[in-house]
Structure formats: C-alpha cells, structure tokens
Amino acid sequence: xxxxxxxxxxxxxxxxxxxxxxxxxxxxxxxxxxxxxxxxxxxxxxxxxxxxxxxxxxxxxxxxxxxxxxxxxxxxxxxxxxxxxxxxxxxxxxxxxxxxxxxxxxxxxxxxxxxxxxxxxxxxxxxxxxxxxxxxxxxxxxxxxxxxxxxxxxxxxxxxxxxxxxxxxxxxxxxxxxxxxxxxxxxxxxxxxxxxxxxxxxxxxxxxxxxxxxxxxxxxxxxxxxxxxxxxxxxxxxxxxxxxxxxxxxxxxxxxxxxxxxxxxxxxxxxxxxxxxxxxxxxxxxxxxxxxxxxxxxxxxxxxxxxxxxxxxxxxxxxxxxxxxxxxxxxxxxxxxxxxxxxxxxxxxxxxxxxxxxxxxxxxxxxxx
Amino acid sequence: xxxxxxxxxxxxxxxxxxxxxxxxxxxxxxxxxxxxxxxxxxxxxxxxxxxxxxxxxxxxxxxxxxxxxxxxxxxxxxxxxxxxxxxxxxxxxxxxxxxxxxxxxxxxxxxxxxxxxxxxxxxxxxxxxxxxxxxxxxxxxxxxxxxxxxxxxxxxxxxxxxxxxxxxxxxxxxxxxxxxxxxxxxxxxxxxxxxxxxxxxxxxxxxxxxxxxxxxxxxxxxxxxxxxxxxxxxxxxxxxxxxxxxxxxxxxxxxxxxxxxxxxxxxxxxxxxxxxxxxxxxxxxxxxxxxxxxxxxxxxxxxxxxxxxxxxxxxxxxxxxxxxxxxxxxxxxxxxxxxxxxxxxxxxxxxxxxxxxxxxxxxxxxxxxxxxxxxxxxxxxxxxxxxx
Numbered sequence: 214x215x216x217x218x219x220x221x222x223x224x225x226x227x228x229x230x231x232x233x234x235x236x237x238x239x240x241x242x243x244x245x246x247x248x249x250x251x252x253x254x255x256x257x258x259x260x261x262x263x264x265x266x267x268x269x270x271x272x273x274x275x276x277x278x279x280x281x282x283x284x285x286x287x288x289x290x291x292x293x294x295x296x297x298x299x300x301x302x303x304x305x306x307x308x309x310x311x312x313x314x315x316x317x318x319x320x321x322x323x324x325x326x327x328x329x330x331x332x333x334x335x336x337x338x339x340x341x342x343x344x345x346x347x348x349x350x351x352x353x354x355x356x357x358x359x360x361x362x363x364x365x366x367x368x369x370x371x372x373x374x375x376x377x378x379x380x381x382x383x384x385x386x387x388x389x390x391x392x393x394x395x396x397x398x399x400x401x402x403x404x405x406x407x408x409x410x411x412x413x414x415x416x417x418x419x420x421x422x423x424x425x426x427x428x429x430x431x432x433x434x435x436x437x438x439x440x441x442x443x444x445x446x447x448x449x450x451x452x453x454x455x456x457x458x459x460x461x462x463x464x465x466x467x468x469x470x471x472x473x474x475x476x477x478x479x480x481x482x483x484x485x486x487x488x489x490x491x492x493x494x495x496x497x498x499x500x501x502x503x504x505x506x507x508x509x510x511x512x513x514x515x516x517x518x519x520x521x522x523x524x525x526x527x528x529x530x531x532x533x534x535x536x537x538x539x540x541x542x543x544x545x546x547x548x549x550x551x552x553x554x555x556x557x558x559x560x561x562x563x564x565x566x567x568x569x570x571x572x573x574x575x576x577x578x579x580x581x582x
Numbered sequence: 583x584x585x586x587x588x589x590x591x592x593x594x595x596x597x598x599x600x601x602x603x604x605x606x607x608x609x610x611x612x613x614x615x616x617x618x619x620x621x622x623x624x625x626x627x628x629x630x631x632x633x634x635x636x637x638x639x640x641x642x643x644x645x646x647x648x649x650x651x652x653x654x655x656x657x658x659x660x661x662x663x664x665x666x667x668x669x670x671x672x673x674x675x676x677x678x679x680x681x682x683x684x685x686x687x688x689x690x691x692x693x694x695x696x697x698x699x700x701x702x703x704x705x706x707x708x709x710x711x712x713x714x715x716x717x718x719x720x721x722x723x724x725x726x727x728x729x730x731x732x733x734x735x736x737x738x739x740x741x742x743x744x745x746x747x748x749x750x751x752x753x754x755x756x757x758x759x760x761x762x763x764x765x766x767x768x769x770x771x772x773x774x775x776x777x778x779x780x781x782x783x784x785x786x787x788x789x790x791x792x793x794x795x796x797x798x799x800x801x802x803x804x805x806x807x808x809x810x811x812x813x814x815x816x817x818x819x820x821x822x823x824x825x826x827x828x829x830x831x832x833x834x835x836x837x838x839x840x841x842x843x844x845x846x847x848x849x850x851x852x853x854x855x856x857x858x859x860x861x862x863x864x865x866x867x868x869x870x871x872x873x874x875x876x877x878x879x880x881x882x883x884x885x886x887x888x889x890x891x892x893x894x895x896x897x898x899x900x901x902x903x904x905x906x907x908x909x910x911x912x913x914x915x916x917x918x919x920x921x922x923x924x925x926x927x928x929x930x931x932x933x934x935x936x937x938x939x940x941x942x943x944x945x946x947x948x949x950x951x952x953x954x955x956x957x958x959x960x961x962x963x964x965x966x967x968x969x970x
Contacts, residue, residue: 235788235792235796236636236796238788238791238792239690239785239788240689244625244629244682245629245633248626248629248630297615297678297680299615300613300614300617300618300619300677300678301614301677302680303679536709536849537887540672540673540676540685540686540704540887543673543676543685543686556607566676566684566686
C-alpha cells in the first residue's frame with residue numbers, strides 16, 4: 214500500500230497536467246505558469262540568479278537555481294545559456310564549475326567578459342540577483358571516463374578552468390583514490406580564479422594536488438612563463454602515463470597539443486574548445502560549402518541566396534514570397550555566416566533563424582533543411 | 583485611365599519605393615526591448631483576461647457575472663487572434679529569436695491551424711494583395727467583392743453569405759485554407775490536401791474540446807451557461823474580426839488588380855499596389871490594439887513583418903508620402919468603412935445592369951462587355967477605368 218501511494222500520486226498529477234494542457238490549448242500550461250513565476254515551467258529549463266560575485270575584475274560568477282526540468286549533468290559538459298539583450302534572445306555555451314553531485318538544482322557559472330563578447334559583457338555588467346536565464350540540457354563529450362583513470366592531469370588556463378574544476382570537485386566528492394594534479398595558468402596572481410576553492414580541494418583530498426602557473430610573472434607560482442613540457446616534468450613527472458583534460462585559451466591548447474603530439478601520446482589528451490575559430494568574410498567571391506543537414510546534401514556555395522542554392526541542390530524547402538516578406542522559408546542555421554541580401558548585414562550566430570530567400574552564405578554554412 | 587502602372591513614372595515609383603524603404607530601415611534599426619516588453623504585456627493581459635473569463639463562468643448563474651465572463655473571454659480571444667496571433671505569425675517578432683514569439687511555431691486560439699493560415703495569408707494574400715484570381719482573400723471564395731468577379735445568380739445570396747461568414751468567421755477561415763475552389767477547378771487534388779485536412783481536424787477537435795466540452799463540464803450544473811458563454815465569446819470575436827478584416831480591403835475606392843498588371847513588379851510598384859489595395863480605420867489607442875493594429879492596414883501591407891505597434895508611429899509619414907505622390911490614402915471611422923463594405927456586398931449581389939439586359943434582350947457579347955465595364959464604373963466609384 215505504501216508503495217502504491219506515490220505511484221497513485223504521480224498518476225493523479227499526470228492526469229491533472231494532461232487535463233490542464235487540454236484546457237489551456239493552444240498555448241499550453243507553461244505559457245500561463247511562467248506569468249506567475251518563470252521557474253514554474255515544466256517542459257523547459259529556466260534558471261534564476263541567486264548570487265553574483267566578481268572574483269576578478271573581468272569575470273563574473275553566477276550561482277543559479279534551476280527549474281524542475283533540469284536532470285543534472287556530467288562534469289566537463291556545457292549548457293547553452295540564453296539571455297535577452299535589447300529584445301533579442303542570445304545564446305552562448307558555458308561549462309558549470311560545480312561538482313556534478315551536491316544540490317541537484319544548483320549550477321555555478323564563471324564567465325569572463327570578452328571585450329567583443331555581447332553576452333559575456335552583458336552578464337558581467339548586468340547580471341543581478343533574481344535575473345532569469347534560459348538553460349539547455351547539458352551537452353558535450355568532454356567528460357571523465359566512467360571508470361576513473363588511476364592518474365589524471367587536469368590543465369586549464371583563464372576562464373577555461375570551469376569544466377576542469379567541475380571534474381576535480383566531482384572527483385573529490387567521489388572520494389577519488391588515484392592521483393590527480395590540477396595545473397591552472399593565469400597571467401598573474403591577481404588573475405587566478407578559484408584559488409581558495411582549489412587550495413581547499415587539495416587540503417581535503419590526499420589524491421589531489423594543485424599547482425599554479427603564471428604566464429606573466431616570474432615568481433609566486435609553481436611554474437612560470439608560457440606552457441612548456443618542462444612544466445609537466447616539474448609538477449607531474451608521470452604525465453605521459455596520465456589521462457589529461459585540458460581547457461583554456463588557444464595558445465595554451467596549441468602548446469599542450471604539440472607537447473603531447475611530440476611525446477606520441479595525443480590519444481591521452483582530451484580537450485574542450487572555447488574560442489570560436491576566426492571568421493573569413495568575403496562578400497565578393499563565394500567560398501565554402503553549404504550543407505543541408507536534414508537531407509544530408511551539400512553544395513559548393515555559389516554566392517546566390519540559400520533558397521536558390523537549396524533548389525539547385527534538388528531540395529524543395531517550404532517558401533512563399535521569395536522576397537523576405539512572408540517568413541515561410543525561415544529555417545535554422547546551425548553554424549556559419551550569412552549576409553542578408555536586403556540589408557547587407559552579416560550574421561554568424563549559431564542556431565539562428567534565417568530567411569532562406571534573402572540570406573547569402575559567406576563561407577561554410579550548415580542549415581537544418 | 584489610371585491603372586497601376588500609369589499612376590507614377592518609373593522614376594517616381596523608384597523614388598517612392600526608396601522613401602518607404604527608408605522608413606522601414608529606420609524602424610528595423612530601432613527594434614528592441616520596448617517591442618518585446620510591449621507584446622509581453624499584451625500577452626500577459628490576454629492570459630489574465632482568459633483566466634478571469636474562465637473563472638467568472640463559475641458565477642455564471644448571476645447575469646452580471648456571466649456577462650463579465652463573456653466580455654473577458656471575448657477580449658482574450660480578440661487580443662489572442664489579432665494583436666498577438668496575427669502579428670506574431672507574420673514574423674513580426676522573429677528577430678527576437680524568442681521561441682514563444684516565433685512565427686513558425688505560434689498557435690492561436692481559433693479554429694484555423696496556424697500552419698494552414700500562414701500559407702494562405704502570409705504568402706497568398708500578402709504577396710498577391712488584391713490581385714484577382716491570385717488573392718484568395720477577395721470574397722474568401724464565397725462572396726462577390728469585386729466587380730471584376732463574373733456575376734452569377736449564386737451571388738444573389740451575397741448578403742446572406744456575408745452574414746453567415748461574419749457569424750462563423752473562425753470556421754470560415756478554418757475552411758478557407760482548404761482551398762476548395764482550387765480543388766473544384768482541378769488545380770489541387772483532394773489527396774494533396776491530406777496534411778491540411780489532418781491539421782484542420784486536430785485543431786478543431788482541440789478548440790471544440792476545450793470551449794464546448796471540458797470547460798462547460800468543469801462548471802458542473804452550470805455547464806449549459808458556460809457552453810453558451812463560450813459560444814458567445816467566440817461569436818463576439820467572430821463579428822469583430824470579420825468587421826476589422828473586411829474593412830481592410832473592401833471599402834469603396836480600394837482597388838483591385840489583374841495578374842497582367844502585376845507582372846514583373848518592382849519593389850516600388852509592389853508598395854504602390856499595397857497602398858491602393860488597402861484601407862485604414864480611424865480610432866483611439868485601445869481600438870487600434872483590439873484590431874491588432876489592422877486599423878493600419880495600409881502600413882501593415884507595406885511592412886507586414888514590422889511589429890504592429892509601430893504602424894501608428896509611421897502612419898503620418900506614410901500618409902505624407904501618399905500626398906506627395908498624389909496617391910489615395912483610404913481611411914475613415916469604423917462605421918463609415920463598414921457601411922461602405924456592406925453597400926458593396928449588397929450592390930455586387932446584383933448583376934451588372936448591362937449583363938441582365940443582355941440576358942433578357944440578347945445583345946451581342948461585345949456590347950455587353952462594354953456596358954458591363956461602364957456599369958461597374960458606376961457601381962464602384964473606385965474604378966476609374968471607362969469602357970474601351
């Protein structure tokens with residue numbers, strides 16, 4: 214009987230939700246619940262900022278409380294964070310820095326304000342307690358293997374610390390028994406993120422050691438200057454036998470990759486990219502490839518609008534006016550840059566809705582069509 | 583004759599189009615948080631009115647509460663369909679990238695499925711505005727709303743059909759998207775409409791389910807009153823939507839066009855056609871909101887993808903441009919525009935006098951045709967063409 218009760222309660226709740234959906238068609242229950250409290254929604258994840266801190270002058274750490282659709286994450290993964298800036302919803306990927314254990318409805322993000330970054334600057338300047346953000350389910354394969362390796366080397370640089378710190382905190386919570394060394398690079402002592410948290414982790418666990426590297430200072434850290442393999446020899450002489458997890462700025466990533474390649478152990482190195490590749494924008498000569506994800510077709514970019522190119526590739530995407538009025542041909546561009554043929558505006562946003570009939574690809578473009 | 587192509591010189595048309603493009607670019611550059619805040623406020627108001635209306639039905643045994651419930655629910659449905667649904671589904675808020683404001687996924691509180699309507703309205707009607715045989719909104723396939731539609735004894739029922747359409751407008755729109763006239767003509771096969779019909783069935787089931795089954799049942803012994811209340815709210819919305827929409831393109835002096843006239847149209851010529859083919863309604867701020875700003879039908883047809891709250895802001899400028907190029911800017915209060923539409927519905931029910939005489943007296947086809955055109959000029963002052 215006691216075991217039946219919760220099941221009955223669940224069934225009763227499901228029936229109530231199903232009835233509510235029928236009553237509140239066509240908008241659905243969430244569109245009403247969110248007007249009471251944005252975090253009441255059932256089918257999507259929302260986050261409320263509960264704490265804002267500025268660990269360094271150009272970073273912000275947000276503690277988030279999540280709505281009920283959140284199902285947890287594996288350390289190292291990232292989430293897509295959405296925020297409305299001047300009326301437009303912008304989405305960027307950030308990796309949580311907290312352990313995958315602990316409060317299942319809490320997430321901690323540390324974001325560095327990129328001078329050219331619309332979203333990171335906005336969050337750095339305007340994030341406040343009570344602010345509501347959209348959050349996706351976690352994604353990404355930059356995670357520790359199910360069977361934790363005996364020896365682990367975790368390397369991060371700058372704000373790339375978050376996914377690797379999450380791994381380290383997770384290992385601590387699991388009572389990890391192998392040996393793990395965390396090497397974090399910053400320009401100077403003042404730029405070190407999570408120093409106290411890292412020191413505490415090292416104190417808490419015999420299996421964890423933490424080392425710092427200052428790239429722009431000559432003393433005060435365990436290693437100094439830009440990364441070299443000698444840094445690893447000094448801190449973790451066994452690094453060639455360890456599984457290594459790396460996240461940081463492009464310079465650090467390239468240097469570590471080169472060291473592992475030279476040692477012939479690239480398969481031991483696991484990385485997470487943060488900086489987007491530089492865009493090649495050329496509006497006079499068409500370059501690149503247009504890929505239509507749904508149909509699996511691709512075509513060399515002819516420089517014509519995407520609707521024409523899709524049709525020439527034998528596709529029949531839904532469309533109407535062919536002049537940018539009716540929005541029948543709107544599709545999601547998953548990556549790449551397009552030029553609006555009406556306004557000349559270039560747009561390289563990921564997962565952006567574009568009108569095929571007035572969008573010209575600039576370089577490689579992937580379309581869900 | 584002042585046909586579509588002869589009103590302005592090609593240079594004038596180009597300059598005219600450029601001036602309108604400038605307005606558009608200025609507004610698009612200015613879109614931002616205020617526009618999103620505005621539509622979110624309207625949505626919040628609509629959802630509030632809806633919940634209030636549904637709740638007040640529980641007091642429906644007291645007449646003032648029943649009336650308040652109907653008023654609340656009517657206002658909710660009107661806001662949902664006009665200022666929110668119609669405008670969101672036009673893509674007016676697609677630039678926000680907010681999924682709930684996305685034109686492709688939005689669904690409204692009326693029988694017609696958004697998907698079907700988006701095609702027939704956004705594409706067929708807005709691209710081919712007032713082009714006879716292309717714009718299926720001319721008379722909705724059942725009425726004779728243009729003198730160039732060939733008269734047939736069937737059209738004697740014009741006022742009756744119009745009344746029925748007004749009373750059951752949501753079902754008219756629902757049915758309209760099936761394009762029965764094209765099926766009859768053989769342009770569209772029954773099998774091709776399978777998807778459209780599936781969506782029609784699914785949406786109708788949901789709408790009928792909530793308004794006429796679930797909500798009435800939930801009020802227990804008051805079920806008949808709730809049923810009646812929900813039906814009344816749908817009726818009020820039907821009459822309102824019909825009135826606003828018919829005043830958009832059918833008052834006297836609004837022009838219609840032939841396919842030949844609109845061949846190889848430039849953007850400027852397209853703008854010109856939108857202005858000549860649309861009519862505004864004057865009124866206060868609340869009236870504009872409740873009409874989904876379709877009271878600014880002219881501005882809407884020029885810039886269908888710009889948030890409707892912007893139309894009143896640019897109306898004076900558009901009007902000034904019309905005056906500059908000596909173009910009509912058709913506007914008037916609701917009662918005047920409605921009377922004009924009603925007159926047209928009745929007048930066009932009757933056969934052109936020449937045609938009748940031809941039928942009785944046996945004129946030759948040629949002279950009948952000449953007379954027909956003359957008579958139509960009298961019937962509808964807007965058409966300034968005279969018999970060839």
